[in-house]
Amino acid sequence: MTMISRIEQAVSFIRERADLVPDVGLVLGSGLGVLADEVEGEQIAYADIPGFPDSTAPSHKGTLHVGTLAGRKVVAMQGRVHLYEGYQPSEVAFPMRVMAGLGAKQAILTNAAGGLDPSIEVGDLVAIEDHLSMANLAGADPLRGPNDDRIGPRFVSMNGAYDKGLIAAAESVADSEGITLKKGVYAFVTGPSFETPAEVRLLQTLNCHVDGMSTVPEVIAARHHGLQVLAISAVTNTAVSSVQDTHVTNVEEVWDATKAIQPRLKSLVRGLLSQ
Numbered sequence: 001m002t003m004i005s006r007i008e009q010a011v012s013f014i015r016e017r018a019d020l021v022p023d024v025g026l027v028l029g030s031g032l033g034v035l036a037d038e039v040e041g042e043q044i045a046y047a048d049i050p051g052f053p054d055s056t057a058p059s060h061k062g063t064l065h066v067g068t069l070a071g072r073k074v075v076a077m078q079g080r081v082h083l084y085e086g087y088q089p090s091e092v093a094f095p096m097r098v099m100a101g102l103g104a105k106q107a108i109l110t111n112a113a114g115g116l117d118p119s120i121e122v123g124d125l126v127a128i129e130d131h132l133s134m135a136n137l138a139g140a141d142p143l144r145g146p147n148d149d150r151i152g153p154r155f156v157s158m159n160g161a162y163d164k165g166l167i168a169a170a171e172s173v174a175d176s177e178g179i180t181l182k183k184g185v186y187a188f189v190t191g192p193s194f195e196t197p198a199e200v201r202l203l204q205t206l207n208c209h210v211d212g213m214s215t216v217p218e219v220i221a222a223r224h225h226g227l228q229v230l231a232i233s234a235v236t237n238t239a240v241s242s243v244q245d246t247h248v249t250n251v252e253e254v255w256d257a258t259k260a261i262q263p264r265l266k267s268l269v270r271g272l273l274s275q
Contacts, residue, residue, distance in 0.1 A: 025099030041067015093221035184209025
């Protein structure tokens with residue numbers, strides 16, 4: 001099947017169960033999946049949707065919610081899929097294509113990330129202004145392969161991939177909610193192994209502020225479809241940059257930090273949607 005046929009098949013299946021045209025597509029990654037439970041509407045398991053990759057990552061429920069949240073029509077992914085699960089870049093990007101096919105014009109993505117910059121602390125929220133993708137530079141671009149001009153152009157500009165207007169709106173909401181929202185560059189690494197100190201130092205040298213194992217393939221697909229994009233990182237750990245450092249990054253500290261950040265991230269996303 002062609003890409004557009006696969007998108008249409010998935011969209012048709014979803015519309016049979018939820019006849020709603022969303023304004024916004026939400027990708028709720030580590031720590032914010034609970035917000036999807038507040039969507040008033042239908043729930044569909046990823047595994048039931050034709051061609052839709054199923055999530056196997058811890059805490060990623062793998063359910064698509066279609067309905068209303070904070071007064072907006074949304075389609076929300078409760079959990080996402082990653083390259084480290086064994087999926088190809090085009091498969092990781094496919095759910096975003098389906099959300100665009102359903103009618104979404106804007107995309108809001110959240111993720112858990114490691115802090116690279118000394119000014120970034122555990123617990124911070126960071127609006128992504130730009131990204132550096134080692135996977136793309138190594139040839140794992142989700143747009144690789146035949147292009148269908150009905151979906152988007154062969155060559156997609158990533159300059160301004162993260163919409164300045166949406167970032168400004170997020171800053172305004174954060175100010176009104178008493179939330180500190182920083183800005184920075186997100187480095188995409190494939191995982192699932194955490195970065196070595198040498199890799200961390202390389203990313204720091206390249207002026208990256210946070211790093212994580214998601215988001216970029218989805219953002220590229222969103223821009224291919226012409227969607228406006230906002231992405232927020234929740235900083236759950238500090239990346240270790242020296243072999244002399246005795247700290248061992250572990251999943252437990254990530255989940256603990258995620259739980260602490262969750263209320264502020266929920267308030268930020270709900271406030272943004274309401275405006």
